Amino acid sequence: MNKPFAIAVLSLSxxxxxxxxxxxxxxxxxxxxxxxxxxxNRKTIASLAPGMSMEEVTARLGVPDFSELYKQDQQDIQxxxxxxxxxxxxxxxxxxxxxxxxxxxxxxxxxxETAYQQR
Numbered sequence: 001m002n003k004p005f006a007i008a009v010l011s012l013s014x015x016x017x018x019x020x021x022x023x024x025x026x027x028x029x030x031x032x033x034x035x036x037x038x039x040x041n042r043k044t045i046a047s048l049a050p051g052m053s054m055e056e057v058t059a060r061l062g063v064p065d066f067s068e069l070y071k072q073d074q075q076d077i078q079x080x081x082x083x084x085x086x087x088x089x090x091x092x093x094x095x096x097x098x099x100x101x102x103x104x105x106x107x108x109x110x111x112x113e114t115a116y117q118q119r
Contacts, residue, residue: 004116034086041082045099045111052108057101064101065093077119078103 044060057080058064064080071077081098088094102109102114109115 027115034083038084038086041099042084045082045084045101048101048108048111050110054080054103054106054108057103057108065098066095072119076106077103078106079116079119 025051041061043116048057048060061080061082065083068079069076080101080103081092081095082101083097084099085097087097099111100113101111102115102119
């Protein structure tokens with residue numbers, strides 16, 4: 001085999017392999033993402049205080065997974081839902097996997113199921 005041919009074959013082989021990615025246990029990376037997100041949300045919600053503005057809360061927690069808005073006694077009531085635990089291993093987030101944060105007139109008045117039911 002001549003030297004130029006061997007170099008060409010080796011170069012083509014290396015170029016072909018340069019685009020390969022080897023993935024070991026692909027589910028673990030995704031699993032770590034949602035677990036970290038849930039832990040972050042739980043810790044952040046535990047540090048909230050009644051009276052905080054919606055702007056302060058969303059700056060800490062980001063975009064909610066779900067939200068509701070309605071009027072009650074001439075006041076705007078908004079409920080933001082953040083994922084904090086897992087019930088179903090289906091890859092999607094549902095409201096029963098979230099903690100509700102209840103705001104009246106853009107001020108935090110409570111969180112959790114009790115606050116959501118009393119709104």
